[in-house]
Amino acid sequence: MHFAAALPLQSGRSIRGYDLSFETYGQLNAARSNAVLVCHALNASHHVAGVYAGQDKSEGWWHSMIGPGKAVDTDRFFVIGVNNLGSCFGSTGPMHINPDTGRVYGADFPVVTVEDWVDAQARLLDALGIRTLAAVMGGSLGGMQALGWALQYPERLRHAVLVASAPNLTAENIAFNEVARRAIVTDPDFHAGHFYAHGVLPKRGLRIARMIGHITYLSDDVMNEKFGRQLRDAAMGDYKYSTQEVEFQIESYLRYQGDKFADYFDANTYLLITRALDYFDPARNYGGDLSLALARAQAKFLLVSFSTDWRFAPARSREIVRALLDNRRDLSYAEIDAPHGHDAFLLDDPRYLGVVRSYFEGIGREMELVP
């Protein structure tokens, strides 16, 4: 969908003449009340569920969660996935033409925040004729957007579902983002963010960024279980005694993930989205008091965290829970004992999916939605 009118951004800049890519699943009911907005995290897109005809391995990133008869049942709910501004999966981003200059944005794409994304999503809903959402949901950075919705448009959502999320990044979270950004920015092929014009991609930096990311998505436990100290060429028996060859399975896995990512992800998008993560901090304008910051929220909340997630640890979700309780908000909280670290929010864990299913069944009953 094209938006001609300029969107004012938190930075004071604005963006005009932009597109948002989105997908929908299920049917909007006559009352236009059954819509569920799904917000994506760092490297995902509007393609949250289903498969593309004739394309193998094209499952949406929350395919295990969303679909007919699934936890978020598209026989009952109208689900909307939207690719955020600045991303690289169809919505306007750094690789597109800046209408003000006629040149590719590159590093000149304005810095966008979680709050900006929420504003852009709200305009999309306006255009779709949807005033009130049954729910906004997301994992990780997507959960931050759901929280942003509850604060920016408190009257436009009934429920906010935050999975593996946090009220802001810790210093360590910011540190990992910063190292990844430095790897990209100092890659000689980055060309100050205008690499498109040079016909190159800063793949070295993207690979390093993705390898760092992957380490933080997994738990130490699951890494030890999946890879441990296994050698890649175990049949050799002994080490290769090499500093550069792949020796351990975990090295092979990380290099593969890095290579794959560098082939499809935009470097400027990586910078923008990690910065949006860094900047999100609703308590900031309330002297760091999250309870004060969340006083505006009217939605009911479901929060889910995972025991081995050290990127957005359960303690971070509990901060939100406490702040909501301080405001006597209606909330459910589930801490799932799962070995998979932060990645668990994307995986097919029956207890996790059961919690979400039961919550959405409750929304259905409350709203008297019939499949």
Place this chain on the structure above:
Amino acid sequence: MHFAAALPLQSGRSIRGYDLSFETYGQLNAARSNAVLVCHALNASHHVAGVYAGQDKSEGWWHSMIGPGKAVDTDRFFVIGVNNLGSCFGSTGPMHINPDTGRVYGADFPVVTVEDWVDAQARLLDALGIRTLAAVMGGSLGGMQALGWALQYPERLRHAVLVASAPNLTAENIAFNEVARRAIVTDPDFHAGHFYAHGVLPKRGLRIARMIGHITYLSDDVMNEKFGRQLRDAAMGDYKYSTQEVEFQIESYLRYQGDKFADYFDANTYLLITRALDYFDPARNYGGDLSLALARAQAKFLLVSFSTDWRFAPARSREIVRALLDNRRDLSYAEIDAPHGHDAFLLDDPRYLGVVRSYFEGIGREMELVP
């Protein structure tokens, strides 16, 4: 000290005509029985204690631990610090001339292991006329060398002191090493490890490697306490809305650490030492059974770990403790409640230093050493 004879290495290669830099503190007694060998970790050297005359900030890396009247009292013990082969602080390493080719080693420097370092240290002690050590001690990778000593030369040491150490690296530990190595190796200035000949240094890669390292040395807690979400230019009030400028204090700190490190540390040394860490695994030849592997050890042990160290967590020290107990070895173990993460082993924590002091006082009594 120069060593003309070739040292056979675990890889099957050997190295000849090499030098080891070392420092000593205190006096070797007449019985030659009061020597304590101190082994260094990734980026340290033989300069473990004391200051160089006329040089500000030249304290040895374990200056708070070792010296006259300190926990390891050099009025009583003869302390030896040695720079390992392949390092970049005086001992023969990748930036030196390979006597076989007449050219700088660079990436051709042989891969050295913890076991190789222990062998080289043993030869140094032979040359110094020291048959038996009162103790071998080290933190982190240095602790692995102390453990290596107990297994390779069980009759040559009375005590092994392992601080913040581990019996091997986990998959996550290896993963962080691998990302750091890839950052270095893929830096265009690395030139396949022969950058010396090109008059350049792979500083981009070294900076990234060091930034990653620093994150893993600190605990999430101490990072939040020291840096939290503080802005570097807090007086500005608002964010800069920039992906590349320094916004948060933690970014400034990491960039500074990266820059400093890239100015003095050798890239090939970084690869070699992280690989030595990856490879160390005494249980490997015993089907993964650490208790079997440690059956050879005769020394008495002190192990110390720190509660917030997530790089070499207390659980890893406890694995060694259990394996030693299975072998009915004499050991002391202290788990220090300290907020500083892995870095705690270098810091001036009174409980930590108290434990080491008391242990070395015990050695002094046992050996009837008088100051």
